[in-house]
Amino acid sequence: MIYDLIIVGAGPAGMTSAIYSARQKLKTLIISKDFGGQMAQKAVxxxxxxxxxxxxxxxxxxxxEQQVKDVDIVREKVIEIKKEGNLFTLKTESEKVFQSKVVIIATGAEPRRLNVLGETNYLGRGVSYCSTCDGPLFKNKEIAIIGGGDAGFETAIFMKNYASKIYILEYGESVKASLDNQQKAEGIEVITSAQLKEIKGDNFVNQIVFDRLGKEETLNVKGVFVQAGYVPTTSFLGQLVELNERKEIVVNFETFETKTKGLFAVGDVNCGKVKQIVVACGQGATAVIHGYKYI
Ligand SMILES: Cc1cc2nc3c(=O)[nH]c(=O)nc-3n(C[C@H](O)[C@H](O)[C@H](O)COP(=O)(O)OP(=O)(O)OC[C@H]3O[C@@H](n4cnc5c(N)ncnc54)[C@H](O)[C@@H]3O)c2cc1C
Incomplete structure (x- = not known):
């Protein structure tokens, strides 16, 4: 079967696209690894x-999700997209193939990795990128949060429900979180000018090593929450899109179409400067209207 519209990603941008597409009576498929995207990581x-x-x-x-009706759903990762003639072909991790006339990319962004020693080894064994997913595992334990922006501080505020002691390590000379979040994070120890070097442990994390003003320091912690920003999820798109220097998809800001006709990109994955839920939703709705006109 050939779909009118396939949406890749079911964060707020993808779900809104699906709601609009169904209302336009387009034969629609949404393919996503999960439903919710970054909203699931919202600690406060x-x-x-x-x-x-x-x-x-x-x-x-x-x-x-309750409002996403009358569309087909596949819970998988898309690994490749091609365009031949006027048709797009999408391949998923399990080698399933789907075709459509229009595609909306709504794959958002994923946590930036620090690429320090131990980060990959201890993933799921003390290293986490999501406090709402893993927070309760650190009840009465000492933890470190890497990143002094709003995401880092919100993680700290949430983790006050569980952890016995919380450190925030910030690479810069001062933290970047809003004053409101800084005030809510009372009692949390903030260490600035701290560059994480290594995450150590045995079976689980038990120590971090960081550089502070040229001197090596350590903290004995059982958990490390990395909150060092997000990178757009675009690796499966090949030459169909143009990326800017931040690896975001370049789009026409009236229609959200990419350089490929019939291929749209909405939400955090595109080059828009404002990365917010309400913005992602608005872009999803706009792209569907233009996709409908294109068909
Ligand atoms: C900690 C934190 C707090 C935030 N707080 C706020 C806030 O208070 N207010 C606000 O407005 N915004 C907030 N934001 C920003 C907001 O969450 C994002 O702007 C919004 O989620 C972007 O939506 P999106 O649909 O573009 O992408 P995402 O939410 O990133 O969703 C992308 C979806 O695509 C899926 N996906 C990715 N790659 C593939 C693939 N290859 N195949 C299939 N599926 C794929 C993912 O699994 C996910 O479901 C916050 C973000 C974070 C991280």
Whole structure:
């Protein structure tokens, strides 16, 4: 079967695209590794999504997911996209193949890896990128959060529910989190000018080594939460798109179309400067309207 529209990714951008596409009566498929995307990593409540004064990431995901109706769903990773003539062919990790006239890329961004010694070895054994997923595992334990931006501070605020002691290590001379988040993080020890060098342990993490102003220092912690920013998920797109210096997809900001006709990119994966849920939703809706016109 040939779909009218395939959406890759089911974060807020992808789910909104699916809602709009179904309402346009397009034969639609959404392929995604999971539903919710980065909203699942939201450690404190969301306070800037209209109609909800405060809402947890999980509640917002579940409300959006309930509204995704009359579309086919495949829970998998897309590994390749090609265009031949007017048709796109998408291949998933399990070698399933799907075809459509229009594709919307809504694959967002994933946590930036630090590429320090021990980071990969201890993944799932003390190293985590998601406090809402793994936080409870660190009850009464000492932990370090790497990154002094809002994501790092929000992780720290959430982890106050569990950890016995929390350090935030910031590479720069001062933290970048909002004053509001800094105030909420009272009691947390912030170490600036700290560059993580290695994560050590036996079966599980038990120590981090970092450089501070040219001197090597250590902290004995059982958990390391990496919050060092996000990188757009684009590796499967090959030559179909143009990427900017931040590896984001370049789009036309009126339609969200990429350099390939019929291929759109919305949400955090594109070169838009504002990375927010409400923005991702708006772009998803806009792209579907233009995709419909293209068909
Ligand atoms: C810690 C944190 C706190 C935040 N707080 C706020 C906030 O308070 N308010 C706000 O407005 N925004 C907030 N944001 C930003 C907001 O979450 C993002 O802007 C938004 O989630 C982007 O949506 P998206 O749909 O573009 O991408 P994402 O949410 O990243 O979703 C991408 C989806 O694509 C899937 N995917 C990726 N690659 C593939 C593939 N190859 N095949 C299939 N599926 C794939 C992923 O599994 C995921 O489901 C926060 C972000 C973080 C990380």
């Amino acid at each position: 409540e969301i306070e800037n999504y209209p109609a909800f004064e405060r809402v947890t990431g999980f509640d917002l995901i579940s409300k959006m």
